[in-house]
């Protein structure tokens with residue numbers, strides 16, 4: 168048993184195209200550190216240089232936005248599902264900004 | 266009402282005859298008639314939504330045809346503005362639908378006027394600057410609007426009902442960095458994801474217009490047609506918790522922006538977009554005469570193309586301009602100042 172992280176397509180080039188990753192961690196912050204260790208470069212897309220979550224990227228833990236839980240200190244446990252949703256511009260120019 | 270035309274849709278019980286009558290009396294605006302917008306326009310026109318305002322600042326190009334289902338080879342050859350091409354095709358699809366094409370840049374000056382007399386606003390834009398403007402105007406005037414975006418095989422959509430659901434700023438607090446930033450990639454796009462996102466958006470619009478409010482999906486939907494995944498995150502708790510400038514404080518920062526001509530790099534297109542000036546209407550013929558000695562000028566019905574020193578400027582009557590041949594915003598601004606000079 169572990170935490171399931173759903174990787175949106177714009178970030179999958181960091182994860183060898185895997186869309187679901189299983190990790191074990193105690194908090195969302197730890198989860199991101201593990202993710203970075205496994206897939207270097209990925210969290211630069213998610214965090215500001217000071218470590219805060221970028222404000223156009225949302226992370227949901229079992230459907231709840233972590234901004235309204237405890238942010239990166241939000242606890243996760245076995246069976247938790249974590250979704251990462253970056254804002255995408257998209258549309259006719261197929262522009263990705265995340 | 267022509268019952269025969271809509272018979273299969275009337276048989277669908279959730280719409281029925283009364284729903285169809287409501288659709289025919291409904292008014293919608295599509296902001297951005299590119300890939301998503303063209304698909305929305307096609308579906309809403311066939312469904313018999315009585316009035317469609319079609320707003321777009323761009324013209325049809327050959328590279329659009331792979332995914333922008335309203336346009337054809339000859340539209341690209343003629344560089345027809347997308348709003349006009351859309352309106353012409355809708356006239357061939359369903360004569361019950363009245364259209365109002367608007368070839369213009371959406372900005373803080375015209376957005377409120379564009380949305381106040383419609384029942385629903387559909388997002389077909391490709392940038393967050395316009396989306397936050399739509400969000401401010403819709404929250405201010407209590408208009409429902411439907412966000413949608415797609416890249417690669419991945420798409421996102423969310424339906425915003427001001428005062429009821431979270432708005433775009435409740436969910437994404439900050440505008441993503443400009444397209445010129447190093448985090449900008451062009452990932453390409455395939456038509457099926459466009460049609461999937463547009464289909465969800467249009468279904469939501471049909472529910473809103475026929476009064477099936479309880480059937481709205483109420484979350485943010487993530488879809489990936491290549492992975493065949495469909496994922497919905499509920500946003501139920503977001504609104505009461507977000508300290509949103511628009512919803513909670515009724516502060517509409519994007520509507521209050523002071524008039525400043527903005528430049529935006531069109532990522533992956535080697536082009537810069539210079540925004541329009543609001544309520545101006547340029548005499549393109551006069552500008553064409555002035556530019557003729559300086560380079561190659563082509564004057565079309567709705568736009569002017571000017572080629573000089575390897576750059577190509579496409580100017581529209583509201584002053585907005587697409588400058589090809591550079592991604593340098595300062596250079597684009599200076600070309601604009603030198604040749605258009607307004």
Ligand SMILES: [Zn+2]
Nearest residue numbers: 432435509512
């Ligand atoms: Zn809000």
